[in-house]
Amino acid sequence: MTAALRLGAGLWLAALAAGLAGTLLPAFGYLPALGADGFGLAAWRQLLGWPGIGHSVAVSLTSGLIGTVGAFVAVTLFCAAMQGHRWFDRAAAGLGPLLGLPHAAFGLGFALLVGPSGWLVRLVSPWATGWTAPPDLALVGDGWGLTLAAALAIKEAPYLLLMVVAALPQIRGQEHLQAARSLGYQPVRGWFLVVLPQLYPLIRLPIYAALAFAVSTTDLAIILGPSQPAALSVVVLRLAFDHDATLLLPAAAGAGLQGLVALAAITLWRLGERAVARLGIVILRRGMRGTPAGEMAGRAAGALALLVVGGGSLATIGLLALWSIAGTWRFPDALPDALSTRPWREALPVLAAPLLTAAGIGLAAAMLALAAALAMLERPWRGSRALLYLPLLLPQVTVLFGLQVVLVRSGLDGHVGTVVAVHLLFVLPYVHLSLADAHARFDRRYLDVAAGLGLSPARAFWRIKLPMLARPIAAALAVGFAVSVAQYLPTLFAGAGRVATVTTEAVALSAGGERRLTAAYGFAQGALPALGFLLALLVPRLMSWRR
Amino acid sequence: MATLTLDGIRLSVGGAPLIPHLDLAIAPGTVATVMGPSGSGKSSLLALVAGLLPTAFTAGGHVRLGPEELTPLPAHRRRLGLLYQDDLLFPHLSIADNLAFGLEPAIRGAARKRAVDEALIAAELEGLGGRDPATLSGGQRARAALFRTLLARPRALLLDEPFSRLDQDLRIRMRRLVFDQAAAHDLPVLLVSHDPADAEAAAGPVVDLQALR
Numbered sequence: 220m221t222a223a224l225r226l227g228a229g230l231w232l233a234a235l236a237a238g239l240a241g242t243l244l245p246a247f248g249y250l251p252a253l254g255a256d257g258f259g260l261a262a263w264r265q266l267l268g269w270p271g272i273g274h275s276v277a278v279s280l281t282s283g284l285i286g287t288v289g290a291f292v293a294v295t296l297f298c299a300a301m302q303g304h305r306w307f308d309r310a311a312a313g314l315g316p317l318l319g320l321p322h323a324a325f326g327l328g329f330a331l332l333v334g335p336s337g338w339l340v341r342l343v344s345p346w347a348t349g350w351t352a353p354p355d356l357a358l359v360g361d362g363w364g365l366t367l368a369a370a371l372a373i374k375e376a377p378y379l380l381l382m383v384v385a386a387l388p389q390i391r392g393q394e395h396l397q398a399a400r401s402l403g404y405q406p407v408r409g410w411f412l413v414v415l416p417q418l419y420p421l422i423r424l425p426i427y428a429a430l431a432f433a434v435s436t437t438d439l440a441i442i443l444g445p446s447q448p449a450a451l452s453v454v455v456l457r458l459a460f461d462h463d464a465t466l467l468l469p470a471a472a473g474a475g476l477q478g479l480v481a482l483a484a485i486t487l488w489r490l491g492e493r494a495v496a497r498l499g500i501v502i503l504r505r506g507m508r509g510t511p512a513g514e515m516a517g518r519a520a521g522a523l524a525l526l527v528v529g530g531g532s533l534a535t536i537g538l539l540a541l542w543s544i545a546g547t548w549r550f551p552d553a554l555p556d557a558l559s560t561r562p563w564r565e566a567l568p569v570l571a572a573p574l575l576t577a578a579g580i581g582l583a584a585a586m587l588a589l590a591a592a593l594a595m596l597e598r599p600w601r602g603s604r605a606l607l608y609l610p611l612l613l614p615q616v617t618v619l620f621g622l623q624v625v626l627v628r629s630g631l632d633g634h635v636g637t638v639v640a641v642h643l644l645f646v647l648p649y650v651h652l653s654l655a656d657a658h659a660r661f662d663r664r665y666l667d668v669a670a671g672l673g674l675s676p677a678r679a680f681w682r683i684k685l686p687m688l689a690r691p692i693a694a695a696l697a698v699g700f701a702v703s704v705a706q707y708l709p710t711l712f713a714g715a716g717r718v719a720t721v722t723t724e725a726v727a728l729s730a731g732g733e734r735r736l737t738a739a740y741g742f743a744q745g746a747l748p749a750l751g752f753l754l755a756l757l758v759p760r761l762m763s764w765r766r
Numbered sequence: 767m768a769t770l771t772l773d774g775i776r777l778s779v780g781g782a783p784l785i786p787h788l789d790l791a792i793a794p795g796t797v798a799t800v801m802g803p804s805g806s807g808k809s810s811l812l813a814l815v816a817g818l819l820p821t822a823f824t825a826g827g828h829v830r831l832g833p834e835e836l837t838p839l840p841a842h843r844r845r846l847g848l849l850y851q852d853d854l855l856f857p858h859l860s861i862a863d864n865l866a867f868g869l870e871p872a873i874r875g876a877a878r879k880r881a882v883d884e885a886l887i888a889a890e891l892e893g894l895g896g897r898d899p900a901t902l903s904g905g906q907r908a909r910a911a912l913f914r915t916l917l918a919r920p921r922a923l924l925l926d927e928p929f930s931r932l933d934q935d936l937r938i939r940m941r942r943l944v945f946d947q948a949a950a951h952d953l954p955v956l957l958v959s960h961d962p963a964d965a966e967a968a969a970g971p972v973v974d975l976q977a978l979r
């Protein structure tokens with residue numbers, strides 16, 4: 220197994236290195252396939268001369284930063300206000316499954332919620348607004364990407380909350396909070412002064428990953444972001460798939476620039492961390508206990524955060540479902556006049572194949588990732604985690620553009636197997652992450668007992684450890700499946716645009732404006748991971764009944 | 767300072783009674799000891815008095831400080847100083863900042879720094895203010911925790927086996943320090959312990975929870 224692990228780690232590193240090299244070499248003028256073999260800055264000059272490129276960078280940076288700050292503030296306020304409350308566990312358990320909702324499906328539903336003819340506008344029209352037709356407002360695709368930022372905040376919040384819930388047992392938050400309260404601190408104030416500073420180092424890396432993702436998101440930016448000029452990742456994608464192959468050089472520079480944007484965002488975040496930490500020290504050195512009014516405000520804000528994140532997510536799913544079975548639904552009615560099976564009758568014949576493709580790729584990627592994650596957890600080595608989580612800290616487009624260049628050169632692009640392999644780069648870290656805790660908690664005395672009963676270590680692994688870990692393994696598979704189904708950019712690049720999944724099709728449809736059909740695609744994309752989580756819940760139970 | 771009164775305290779969890787009935791009056795400057803084996807409800811009683819009782823418990827009766835009814839107040843409004851068997855110094859703060867965290871906000875500026883410095887001296891931690899709590903010895907950390915609590919100007923002290931993690935020699939010295947400080951500040955003290963030597967040294971009223979049942 221050790222040899223296989225070494226080989227796997229080598230391939231992993233090679234893929235990342237090839238991805239970065241395949242981006243950076245063309246960015247500096249070296250792409251022999253195009254006859255470009257001189258190094259220089261021409262590609263960068265061409266990129267920086269591209270119309271609106273400055274605005275594109277600004278949109279990516281601001282929407283990503285505002286979205287991540289929004290998610291972080293919402294999660295911390297919620298935790299500070301609800302910690303120890305029975306609602307905290309309920310919300311944490313409820314928000315978990317929302318993680319499985321793919322970004323594309325979420326974006327499509329969010330557009331149905333906040334767009335000019337979206338549900339929120341309908342709720343207040345015409346009685347409050349006087350609008351009898353959808354207003355001519357850029358509520359989706361606004362020039363500064365604020366809708367995109369709002370969507371990112373709501374979509375990233377459950378992820379951050381899950382990271383917080385996973386980190387909480389590692390610190391003695393409740394006891395320290397009680398100590399702070401007995402010293403006269405209001406609970407919310409105490410949480411921010413005593414618990415958050417201990418919690419933060421444990422969730423710093425996941426936050427950076429969320430930030431790197433947010434400033435470089437592609438599918439959400441296509442669906443909800445501005446179009447002219449678009450977010451940087453979208454510009455890179457357009458250049459990379461342009462008919463004019465010479466645009467590959469500025470596209471490479473753009474993919475490199477996306478890496479710099481992510482670096483800039485993380486640097487800005489770090490500066491923010493320091494400023495907030497300094498403010499916290501000032502407050503606690505002065506012994507400011509907080510006021511009842513501030514406490515009320517904190518609690519209200521925490522409840523509001525839960526309402527916006529939970530309500531926004533649920534409304535998004537509900538609207539996808541409702542639009543996909545809507546007959547006539549006139550503006551400004553809040554509900555359709557009639558229901559119809561037509562959207563699904565139209566969608567299913569064309570949707571079935573890409574849905575099955577996505578499911579097949581997801582299943583293969585999840586199974587492979589599970590095997591790799593188990594192997595790594597059984598034989599951990601120094602630095603394995605850092606290596607594993609590296610793809611989550613790099614913007615996808617920065618690695619994938621270069622990987623595509625290498626894949627095209629070796630003739631591997633456009634195959635389903637290649638798509639599965641590239642998905643692994645993003646699926647494996649999450650499968651590993653979701654399995655690691657349960658694996659570490661496994662009481663190894665069971666294996667000692669098994670050895671005493673004469674089982675070899677290998678047999679004890681298969682017959683004792685794996686069955687005992689059935690639930691977390693099923694959950695990790697569902698997580699891997701959900702992550703794979705959600706992948707847009709990896710599917711597009713590794714599939715060379717020829718492997719169509721429900722995800723690539725749904726994003727492509729989003730520009731069309733055929734709401735019912737788009738909703739059906741979005742709902743189908745969201746239903747796929749939900750089905751996975753449901754199976755993960757049921758199958759281990761059925762297995763234990765049989766015993 | 768005022769007398770801490772427990773009046774008709776009842777405590778049960780999931781329908782099973784832990785403490786059927788308890789009356790206790792602790793005068794300022796005296797230490798009352800509540801004894802009992804683990805699981806007898808000692809720590810829950812302390813949590814009840816502090817206002818930190820988990821919702822799984824059902825409680826009745828009154829906690830008063832002088833004439834003031836504490837029962838309806840949340841923990842942070844009761845101003846009762848708590849010391850646990852672990853020092854619970856905040857690991858992300860220096861010793862001095864841990865002490866400043868306890869100090870009341872009305873003391874500002876230079877007076878604040880002076881108060882912290884004086885507490886460091888009284889706790890025999892002079893020169894260690896900038897240190898990370900993890901780098902201090904167990905006795906030093908226990909003293910820092912005591913003075914963090916005292917700086918908050920508590921109106922009574924609640925002690926949850928605060929000496930049990932210390933070795934014999936240190937335990938005796940720490941016990942004397944806590945009781946001396948409580949007497950100097952004229953504070954009523956409720957001590958929860960399973961060590962008979964604690965009750966003996968406290969020389970105040972003793973309640974055996976086992977005997978109550």
